[in-house]
Each structure stands twice: as structure tokens, then as C-alpha cells.
Amino acid sequence: MLQHSANLDLAFQALADPARRGMLERLTLGPASVSELARPFDMSLSAIVQHLKVLEAGGLVRTEKVGRVRTCQIEPAALSAAEGWINQRRTTWERHFDRLEQYLDDTADESANTEPKP
């Protein structure tokens, strides 16, 4: 899944909202109906449904309609520990390279003084 960075971008975009992160955190405790999910939030049911659609598009949440109740649950593949771990690895290297860029900028002057220009 991670090979497809577009998927990852959608997942990250889905998470770039505090309400959606709150919904996701609620779902890590177990499945919930849409109205249960909406309860802590001061927003309309249709706004909640919109947020759910974004979370679904990001591959983070799966919803299923049983009778008249739509049940939401975490998409296990998206939030598996292994996937989380891979994301952490990537983030760690990104952070290293941020610092590498900073280091190269900081030492640009001394290198200009000590290394002859080609």
C-alpha cells in the first residue's frame, strides 16, 4: 500500500483535520454507528458524514450499512502496527534529511573557503 504514495497522501489529507482525527481516535476503541460517532462533536450529521467520506477515501475507515444503521470501523490495514512503523521510519529519515539540509547550509561558507571551486 505504501508503494502508492497517492494513497498515503489521501490518508494524510484525511488526517489533516482535528475532527477527523478525533473520530479516528474514537474508532480505535471499537466500531461505532454514525450517530455515536457524531455525539461528541458540535456539528450536523451531514457534516459528520462528509468527514467520514474523506476518511473512507483515505483508506482509514470502513463503513457498512446493516439494516438502518451505518457502522464505522477502523480499516485495519491502514492502521496496522506495521504500517504505523513504516510511516515512522519514513518520518524519521525525512527529519534526518531536514537536518542534513540545515547542516549543508550551515557549512556552505567554510566549504567555499577550504575547497577550490572546480
Place this chain on the structure above:
Amino acid sequence: MTDRSVTHATFCIERTLSAAPARVFKAFADQSAKDVWFVGPPGWVRTERSMDFRVGGRETSSVGERGGVQHRFDATYHDIVPNERIVFTYAMHLDAVLMSVSITTIELVAIGDKTKLKFTEQGAFLDGVDFAANREQGTQYLLDAVEAWLAREGANG
């Protein structure tokens, strides 16, 4: 906890760095340079460090919060082409739990007076024993990753 699994995945990171390949290569090859940027997040301390930058040589680094979980990086260099390419394998442990074993390729390509750095990691990412038990922890890592991603997007925008 007997639930064990493995995920195979590849990820790439590309950066264009404002320095010639020789300077970028030196930042990877020279320990005093690498120690400046290859560090844990702010507030973390390094409890172990070694670096033997040659084919067959090893590099180790353990970082973590003081008294907290130790993140241990243990690498072996397999291919070194000065100013062009570095290939190494590395294992990551959280305390005693093996989390992943990866092969990592760093390619440097000169673009004018800059360098395109292409980092590719192919790994077997293991569900550590304690890790698999805690779905919320997986979520937390994802949320942390999002924060970092947002910070970068903001910086680029």
C-alpha cells in the same frame, strides 16, 4: 502474544540539496559531520554510537528519551561509491524487540551545483510483540507522521 506478522514495503524519499555531491557524500561518510544531522528528535539522548564507514563496516546508534525506550540502529555497509552511491542494510530494535530489517540505497546525482539525493528503503517490517498488542500506538505513530508531514507541507508552501 503469539500474533506475528511481517509487512514488506518500499519507500523512497527524494531531496534536492544545495551542495555538490562531494559535500553531501562527506556528510554521510564522516562521523563528525553525520553526528550533526543523524540524531534523534529534540530532547533525545544518544547512549551508543559507532561508525566504521567502509564496505563490511558497521554503524550503530541508540537514541531515546532519557530512561525511555531505546531506538537502536545497527547497519552494515555493502557498497560505497564515493560521491555517487551508498548501500547498507540495517536492523532497528525498540529495546530488545526487532522491528525491521531493511536494505537502503542512497544515490547522489549532480544537478548543476546541487545534488539530487534519492533514498530508497526496502524492508521487512515486523509486528513487534508488544507493538502488535497495541493498535492505539500504531495510530499514534500515524498521527505523529501526519504532524511532520503537515509541518513540511507548511514549510514548502
